[in-house]
Amino acid sequence: MVEKPKSLEGISVRKDENFSEWYTQVVLKAGLADYGPVQGTMAIRPTAYEIWEMVQEAFNRMIKSTGHKNAYFPLLIPESFLTKEAEHFEGFTPEVFWVTHSGNNKLGEQLAVRPTSETIIYSFYSKWIRSWRDLPLMLNQWCNILRAEIKATKPFLRTSEFLWQEGHTAHASKDEADKEVMMILDFYKEIAEQYLAIPVLQGMKSEREKFAGALYTTTIEALMPDGKAVQSGTSHNLGQHFAKAFGIEFLDEQGQKQFVWQTSWGISTRLLGALIMVHGDDKGLVLPPKVAPLQLIVIPIYKDQEREKVLEVAQKITAGLIASGFRADIDVRENRTPGWKFNEHETKGVPLRIEIGPKDIAADSVVLARRDTSEKRQVKLPELEKAVKEEMASMQKSMFDKAKKFLDDNIRVAESYDEFKDILDSKKGFIKAGWCGKDSCEDKIKEETGATSRLIPFEHEDAKGCVYCGEKAKSYAYFALSY
């Protein structure tokens, strides 16, 4: 028998044939986002937003239990604030949306729609911090950020508006700030790996790639199936740069005036782009059970005369699963076939499907199908809750393991610049190479290959020589093409 053509709602290109088109189709057809009227803007639709809410919940738990608090700061930043820290201003000004009028009135000073909030937040910190007793001050805000994107935009991954959290802390010493930076970077790794099942590398950014105005920047980097990296979260030690620009001083316990040491850090809805890319397949989205808004869909299968009985049992099973704390639903639409429903929920990435028909009822069982492997198994009803729990844990783990294997397999050491270029031409992924530490070599590599240094590992490992100039290597660096 010939297989029926896939419905129009399905994904029409293969992930490994046209990755970019595949991504766009998954975003649109799984109902994750839609394009806004202003270039680079998007609407985040309920499924994607709910995943974001789960990221918020998990991260809020982490930061609140370590003494941070949420707050909210103004969207509009006077231009004069941005210019106070020179590097910072240069870094952000080309991307700023400027408000010049309110109603029909021209404003005296143009206002930036926040591209990040260091300057506006630190103008408050300079008022709020007086003494060592006010430290550490550790606030976070969840908000929208606007950066006019001139490069090709892509929903979630590169948009002119996105949602994020930005943490901003002030400490009495550099040591405390260092510890904060690393604690948050570890939280980010946990969010990426334990919740989104996305393995990441941690490390330092080079001077060229660090945050505009920071002393240093740490990062988590994920690898996409097309071999490009996605910077998935950054945590900065700002040193005393902003403290000096904004006059954030405190009296220490000895009565001496000191500038505070600061950190800032953020993760954004960009993570959702990585989630889609890393786990999706030719049928569409695949969601890790832990962050799937809908973990289980129950599909009743029946002919007319069996309808009532099957629906009754299916509804009872669904109610039982919901009562046990699973995010489950039943698809009772009469005008759709079971096959059509299978396709739709597969496109949308629902982790588990439960099929139930008259034969299953007779056998006191259901069919449990897994989205990632397409494996099906018969499960006796009394065992269902246990089986669902097991499959979800197993799916969460195997999705991570699969992505981790891909990451590990795609870190390649380049001993020479030729080898470096060969890897980039053929396989991409991360290229681990010796680097002398000079901006000029990094610039040349970027200019000639498009690859940027993504991170310098925290653990020092002796490298022979700089992959570009051959001089003594300061360390290894990981290079890659990136989103």
Next chain:
Amino acid sequence: MVEKPKSLEGISVRKDENFSEWYTQVVLKAGLADYGPVQGTMAIRPTAYEIWEMVQEAFNRMIKSTGHKNAYFPLLIPESFLTKEAEHFEGFTPEVFWVTHSGNNKLGEQLAVRPTSETIIYSFYSKWIRSWRDLPLMLNQWCNILRAEIKATKPFLRTSEFLWQEGHTAHASKDEADKEVMMILDFYKEIAEQYLAIPVLQGMKSEREKFAGALYTTTIEALMPDGKAVQSGTSHNLGQHFAKAFGIEFLDEQGQKQFVWQTSWGISTRLLGALIMVHGDDKGLVLPPKVAPLQLIVIPIYKDQEREKVLEVAQKITAGLIASGFRADIDVRENRTPGWKFNEHETKGVPLRIEIGPKDIAADSVVLARRDTSEKRQVKLPELEKAVKEEMASMQKSMFDKAKKFLDDNIRVAESYDEFKDILDSKKGFIKAGWCGKDSCEDKIKEETGATSRLIPFEHEDAKGCVYCGEKAKSYAYFALSY
């Protein structure tokens, strides 16, 4: 013995002497908000933000359990979208912040920073809605809103930027939309009354006061101690106005094209302004236990030699209360006296204080003090959890009852326009008066007295004649001065 002067941190004016200055001091000294550099903007500090998070949590539960979902839509709205619904554009354009440039480039069309999101959201709805199967579409977003305030601004109550939720639903019939409007209005009443302990009146807005572009607007209105009303939440039936302007059509079950019926509704951080005003007293903020970020503060009281023992017991008590689910903390600062601590936590509105010293320990008891009534009682340790639970419930209720009595006592019927003006001059509050329903009378009343019609009650009650023109009254209306 002479009472010591209050610390500088305390509130220096009485609530009934200079209400406006009192409000500003409470906002600043309880650490709720601080003024931003752009006129009318503010930073929302952790205590206030945490109350907002509790409002979010409660309201999310209500709307999610009734089939609504959260999403996020772009901040920037092309001018041409706003102009599509004429009334709507006229209503909002004087308050719009306009983005005209990105980086150094002038934009082809200026972009509004959302003053509300009907137009941008409905441009998406016109793409997403095709068939009766897509209805109802019920989305909500939590976001920031910008409206350039030209009148005197006041933190929370009138600011150029605020946080809110805006719900936007599309239905197949007017009847369904009507029901949605009322369900949400009841949720708003529940948030105000059951969580914030703020009693409200529900009703319809007049044509003059309805939302720009709505068929009709419903409202909840609260009364402040100075006799002015605060519009605390609105729920609109938009009819088919926007559906026609944005072409939001669906094929009904008979295959006929129809325009959808829409609603929109919102509550904002304005509620926090009402909360401060309604419950605060001469010492500062008073928070209802249900939404107090910190419900209980434990203050150990000791002389040097008793320090260790008292701290040990106090810490154990605090840990026990936290384990029982109360939001409790202990104030162990060594450099502050117990009296100083009492004042500080009173200023910040913490509902309950537990005092514990050597005598209390000897008696196996603590002193439990209530913020709203200043009542103190001795409680035996084994009874503590029960006593705390009782006091919190009793405090929540008596705060509401007190505010309800004030509201009820300040609704006065005016039989004549002279009486109307007398009430406004002396007592303020709500004035219930017959109204013919004509805009002209409403306009004249506003012009001559400053009072606006706040609502028309849902339950019809025959009124003698219009308080302004004397003609036949269509209904009663509630008038008041307002924020």
